[in-house]
Amino acid sequence: xxxxxxxxxxxxxxxxxxxxxxxxxxxxxxxxxxxxxxxxxxxxxxxxxxxxxxxxxxxxxxxxxxxxxxxxxxxxxxxxxxxxxxxxxxxxxxxxxxxxxxxxxxxxxxxxxxxxxxxxxxxxxxxxxxxxxxxxxxxxxxxxxxxxxxxxxxxxxxxxxxxxxxxxxxxxxxxxxxxxxxxxxxxxxxxxxxxxxxxxxxxxxxxxxxxxxxxxxxxxxxxxxxxxxxxxxxxxxxxxxxxxxxxxxxxxxxxxxxxxxxxxxxxxxxxxxxxxxxxxxxxxxxxxxxxxxxxxxxxxxxxxxxxxxxxxxxxxxxxxxxxxxxxxxxxxxxxxxxxxxxxxxxxxxxxxxxxxxxxxxxxxxxxxxxxxxxxxxxxxxxxxxxxxxxxxxxxxxxxxxxxxxxxxxxxxxxxxxxxxxxxxxxxxxxxxxxxxxxxxxxxxxxxxxxxxxxxxxxxx
Numbered sequence: 001x002x003x004x005x006x007x008x009x010x011x012x013x014x015x016x017x018x019x020x021x022x023x024x025x026x027x028x029x030x031x032x033x034x035x036x037x038x039x040x041x042x043x044x045x046x047x048x049x050x051x052x053x054x055x056x057x058x059x060x061x062x063x064x065x066x067x068x069x070x071x072x073x074x075x076x077x078x079x080x081x082x083x084x085x086x087x088x089x090x091x092x093x094x095x096x097x098x099x100x101x102x103x104x105x106x107x108x109x110x111x112x113x114x115x116x117x118x119x120x121x122x123x124x125x126x127x128x129x130x131x132x133x134x135x136x137x138x139x140x141x142x143x144x145x146x147x148x149x150x151x152x153x154x155x156x157x158x159x160x161x162x163x164x165x166x167x168x169x170x171x172x173x174x175x176x177x178x179x180x181x182x183x184x185x186x187x188x189x190x191x192x193x194x195x196x197x198x199x200x201x202x203x204x205x206x207x208x209x210x211x212x213x214x215x216x217x218x219x220x221x222x223x224x225x226x227x228x229x230x231x232x233x234x235x236x237x238x239x240x241x242x243x244x245x246x247x248x249x250x251x252x253x254x255x256x257x258x259x260x261x262x263x264x265x266x267x268x269x270x271x272x273x274x275x276x277x278x279x280x281x282x283x284x285x286x287x288x289x290x291x292x293x294x295x296x297x298x299x300x301x302x303x304x305x306x307x308x309x310x311x312x313x314x315x316x317x318x319x320x321x322x323x324x325x326x327x328x329x330x331x332x333x334x335x336x337x338x339x340x341x342x343x344x345x346x347x348x349x350x351x352x353x354x355x356x357x358x359x360x361x362x363x364x365x366x367x368x369x370x371x372x373x374x375x376x377x378x379x380x381x382x383x384x385x386x387x388x389x390x391x392x393x394x395x396x397x398x399x400x401x402x403x404x405x406x407x408x409x410x411x412x413x414x415x416x417x418x419x420x421x422x423x424x425x426x427x428x429x430x431x432x433x434x435x436x437x438x439x440x441x442x443x444x445x446x447x448x449x450x451x452x453x454x455x456x457x458x459x460x
Contacts, residue, residue, distance in 0.1 A: 003248055010022070010044035093402065145339070172191070207291055236300055305347060306351060
């Protein structure tokens with residue numbers, strides 16, 4: 001059986017280990033070599049890359065994408081899209097979603113992996129339709145989680161729903177790295193029997209299960225897996241590409257990946273990783289195995305956030321109580337998957353319940369918005385008493401929240417005026433107004449200074 005390999009070092013691999021701080025200057029010179037590796041796709045955009053390009057790296061994310069496309073002639077470029085949230089942290093209007101997806105494809109993206117944190121597929125409908133219309137490959141996501149209501153039958157039903165939406169493939173996304181090998185085998189087997197589409201699996205090495213999980217998924221007919229080149233693998237990242245390719249070959253499976261080229265790529269990234277290790281950006285702890293997620297069913301990233309939050313309050317002794325409170329809050333909020341942004345919401349609420357000594361005495365605006373229905377429909381039933389305490393007499397939204405968002409593109413374009421040189425600039429401003437506009441102004445000043453310097457040199 002042929003297994004497709006998606007390389008994640010340019011996005012999730014470095015996002016998971018070094019908070020997406022990899023500038024394009026650190027990897028541009030290896031891109032042509034990566035195109036010769038035989039990957040099915042390279043995940044290189046979306047997720048947190050857009051934010052960090054503007055906020056920390058002083059890069060235009062659109063220009064980064066165009067540069068990537070210049071080098072990758074054989075390999076598909078892949079991105080992660082949060083449905084109606086795009087690459088931001090709130091819902092955007094349908095006109096913004098359509099334009100963003102169209103521009104992503106125009107600038108070089110081939111595959112758009114589109115997910116919703118609640119598996120409410122109303123929130124990915126516009127993005128999927130726009131991807132197909134733009135000529136891209138629409139990959140629908142099942143956000144996998146463990147709870148009393150998240151059964152194999154329900155996940156299979158999600159797969160069928162995605163197929164009916166017209167997606168080209170399905171990805172099962174285990175963001176917490178807690179999917180075991182038997183769970184993977186059973187779910188992939190069931191999906192392959194129920195849908196006609198290719199099925200891919202994404203997980204993390206956090207708990208140490210990932211390599212076993214991948215192998216069992218492939219046994220069940222999984223069409224492709226996500227891996228990271230060895231120097232950016234392990235821990236909260238994905239398993240090593242080289243190790244999985246080696247193991248798959250021993251087990252009688254085929255890949256199109258060239259191990260000799262992988263060695264060149266890994267040799268290139270080793271000193272890059274070491275530099276981040278020395279600077280302290282890469283914390284050695286994230287390279288280890290954290291099995292607490294298997295005990296508490298809390299993702300590693302969520303657990304570290306809880307520890308940090310409690311430390312800041314001098315209340316680390318309350319960690320056990322918060323971990324016991326977390327599943328209670330999750331159940332009362334309708335069993336949302338513990339993935340961004342829901343993991344942060346549930347964790348913060350559990351911590352507040354414990355620290356204040358009264359449950360739901362203080363509720364974050366994000367949890368209120370969730371209970372109001374702004375993020376979509378909860379997978380289960382939100383506890384009526386808790387809902388009443390949070391919303392009072394206010395009734396939750398029943399339709400898609402995006403329907404209430406007015407078109408925003410034209411008004412933002414007018415506000416930016418000459419500062420926006422393209423539709424891409426306008427989209428950056430809509431997504432991250434606090435950081436995009438200063439970036440655009442700084443870019444304008446740099447261009448003006450360059451022109452002045454050139455004119456002066458010519459006169460001399």
